[in-house]
Amino acid sequence: MTTALSFTNVTVTFTGKSGGVGYTAVEDTTLNIADGEFVSVVGPTGCGKSTLLNIGAGLLKASSGEVNVFGEPLIGLNAKAGYMFQSESLMPWRSALDNVTAGLQFRGMEASSAREKGEQWLARVGLSGFGNRYPHELSGGMRKRCALAQMLILDPKIMLMDEPFSALDIQTRQLMENELLQLWEEDKKSVLFITHDLEEAISLSDRVIVLAAGPATHPIGEFAIDLPRPRDVAEIRMTPKFLELHAQIWHAMKEEVLKGYAQTRNKVVV
Amino acid sequence: MKKIPVWFWQIALLIAIFVIWHLATAPGLIPPIFFDNEHRAAFFFGEPEKIFSAIWLWFTSGEIYPHLWVTLQETVLAFVIGTLLGLAVGLWLGLTPTASAILDPYVKAMNAMPRVILAPIFMVWFGLGIWSKVALGVTLVFFIVFFNVYQGVKEVSPVVLNNARMLGANASQLLRYVYLPSATSWVFSSLHTSVGMAFVGAVVGEYLGSAKGVGYLIHQAEGSFDINTVFAGILVLTVFALLLDFAVTFAENKLLKWRPQQAETETT
Numbered sequence: 122m123t124t125a126l127s128f129t130n131v132t133v134t135f136t137g138k139s140g141g142v143g144y145t146a147v148e149d150t151t152l153n154i155a156d157g158e159f160v161s162v163v164g165p166t167g168c169g170k171s172t173l174l175n176i177g178a179g180l181l182k183a184s185s186g187e188v189n190v191f192g193e194p195l196i197g198l199n200a201k202a203g204y205m206f207q208s209e210s211l212m213p214w215r216s217a218l219d220n221v222t223a224g225l226q227f228r229g230m231e232a233s234s235a236r237e238k239g240e241q242w243l244a245r246v247g248l249s250g251f252g253n254r255y256p257h258e259l260s261g262g263m264r265k266r267c268a269l270a271q272m273l274i275l276d277p278k279i280m281l282m283d284e285p286f287s288a289l290d291i292q293t294r295q296l297m298e299n300e301l302l303q304l305w306e307e308d309k310k311s312v313l314f315i316t317h318d319l320e321e322a323i324s325l326s327d328r329v330i331v332l333a334a335g336p337a338t339h340p341i342g343e344f345a346i347d348l349p350r351p352r353d354v355a356e357i358r359m360t361p362k363f364l365e366l367h368a369q370i371w372h373a374m375k376e377e378v379l380k381g382y383a384q385t386r387n388k389v390v391v
Numbered sequence: 392m393k394k395i396p397v398w399f400w401q402i403a404l405l406i407a408i409f410v411i412w413h414l415a416t417a418p419g420l421i422p423p424i425f426f427d428n429e430h431r432a433a434f435f436f437g438e439p440e441k442i443f444s445a446i447w448l449w450f451t452s453g454e455i456y457p458h459l460w461v462t463l464q465e466t467v468l469a470f471v472i473g474t475l476l477g478l479a480v481g482l483w484l485g486l487t488p489t490a491s492a493i494l495d496p497y498v499k500a501m502n503a504m505p506r507v508i509l510a511p512i513f514m515v516w517f518g519l520g521i522w523s524k525v526a527l528g529v530t531l532v533f534f535i536v537f538f539n540v541y542q543g544v545k546e547v548s549p550v551v552l553n554n555a556r557m558l559g560a561n562a563s564q565l566l567r568y569v570y571l572p573s574a575t576s577w578v579f580s581s582l583h584t585s586v587g588m589a590f591v592g593a594v595v596g597e598y599l600g601s602a603k604g605v606g607y608l609i610h611q612a613e614g615s616f617d618i619n620t621v622f623a624g625i626l627v628l629t630v631f632a633l634l635l636d637f638a639v640t641f642a643e644n645k646l647l648k649w650r651p652q653q654a655e656t657e658t659t
């Protein structure tokens with residue numbers, strides 16, 4: 122099986138302000154995502170998940186280590202990857218449709234065919250009829266759908282997703298998770314999905330990787346999720362197999378979460 | 392009780408002001424309170440009646456139109472040129488930290504300088520025609536737009552920027568599709584001020600030396616102590632400025648649809 126995205130002994134150290142000591146966010150991390158695999162990375166808030174994803178996207182350069190995309194070393198931005206950001210990433214001055222077709226426009230596609238394709242994608246994410254609304258006129262869930270279409274219209278081989286649904290309420294979130302799974306089942310892209318929510322990670326993924334609390338985070342556990350597909354994220358949470366996996370992974374994570382929590386609390390006190 | 396609309400009070404206030412003005416200045420209507428001569432008040436403050444008849448005469452004889460036209464031309468030219476320059480330089484310095492670090496003290500110094508004193512220099516350079524007034528307006532408009540665009544470029548959301556890059560935008564596409572629209576919205580937020588400044592540049596320039604324009608009319612009237620014409624000119628300028636401001640608001644509403652405003656709801 123081919124590897125879509127691989128991190129080999131990746132370390133990321135942010136340079137400290139005015140010559141102070143640097144902060145090592147990620148240390149000696151090795152991680153492989155197979156072609157067509159859905160991998161989730163969970164870890165306590167602030168441990169370095171976004172940093173890792175930015176390395177995979179080419180938005181950030183690793184201090185040391187290697188990143189490979191389908192066997193080729195990554196130079197510059199990862200052109201094979203689409204990225205869905207945690208916070209608002211739509212261009213507020215563009216309508217939903219113009220946001221969805223932005224990537225096509227950047228590639229020089231003719232406006233009318235881009236438009237047609239954009240309408241199709243809006244329909245696929247359940248936004249038909251909302252194409253001429255501006256982002257501020259859409260609900261949070263609709264904006265996420267729009268961002269999803271914006272990424273998928275370019276048909277990336279790899280999807281990098283940084284807590285894409287964490288700002289949504291639980292019902293909307295489960296709807297979006299199911300829709301994501303449906304879209305993914307259609308042409309099995311490779312997914313690196315970041316979340317701090319273990320349930321979300323288990324219900325979506327083929328594999329869950331647990332990161333240690335920062336600083337110098339690195340994977341401390343890896344769990345294959347052999348739940349049957351297609352899945353319904355709300356229903357699968359009730360199955361005994363799910364609960365068993367949850368208990369198992371939580372046991373491995375608990376210490377790290379508490380560590381992370383203690384660190385942030387100390388920071389506040391100091 | 393039925394609620395009386397705001398515009399009613401606004402108009403009532405306007406009428407009241409003119410009525411009081413008339414009562415206080417018309418010779419012999421009420422005994423002078425402050426001045427020792429009943430004609431003194433009219434000499435200093437003019438008389439609304441005569442002011443309006445001066446305005447009426449300007450418009451009916453058509454004498455005012457060439458002057459208004461010149462002032463409008465100067466204002467619009469100063470606004471357009473100043474905005475384009477401010478936009479270009481703001482984008483350039485916003486995107487090149489080295490250049491902005493080097494030029495920073497110069498920009499601050501030029502902005503701190505009282506620009507009105509440049510008017511005589513511009514007259515030497517550009518003559519007494521419209522261009523010396525346009526130049527003065529440009530120096531005023533430029534800095535407002537420049538600072539706003541510079542700030543706007545610095546504050547483009549890094550997430551939106553990275554998203555556009557991940558979607559495949561190259562450097563020039565980032566400039567055109569991300570920085571420029573973002574900076575334009577900042578230009579619009581300063582639109583009222585910069586149009587106002589273009590107008591100030593035009594009128595002050597005319598006042599200091601020209602052969603046409605409303606500022607010139609006022610200057611001439613002052614030379615012959617014709618206070619009523621001075622006030623007439625000021626009134627015309629005020630209304631003119633208000634109309635410009637309405638035009639700006641209109642353009643703003645058209646072009647900034649994407650901006651979140653207070654949510655609009657319909658009741659049926």
Ligand SMILES: Nc1ncnc2c1ncn2[C@@H]1O[C@H](COP(=O)(O)OP(=O)(O)O)[C@@H](O)[C@H]1O
Pocket residue numbers: 135136144146164165166167168169170171172173335
């Ligand atoms: N540009 C940066 N410069 C310095 N430190 C950073 C930078 N970006 C992130 N960090 C630090 O790296 C750590 C990990 O951040 P991040 O990857 O955003 O965490 P997560 O996504 O897991 O919540 C945090 O402690 C954060 O303060």
Ligand SMILES: [Mg+2]
Pocket residue numbers: 170171172207283284
């Ligand atoms: Mg994060």
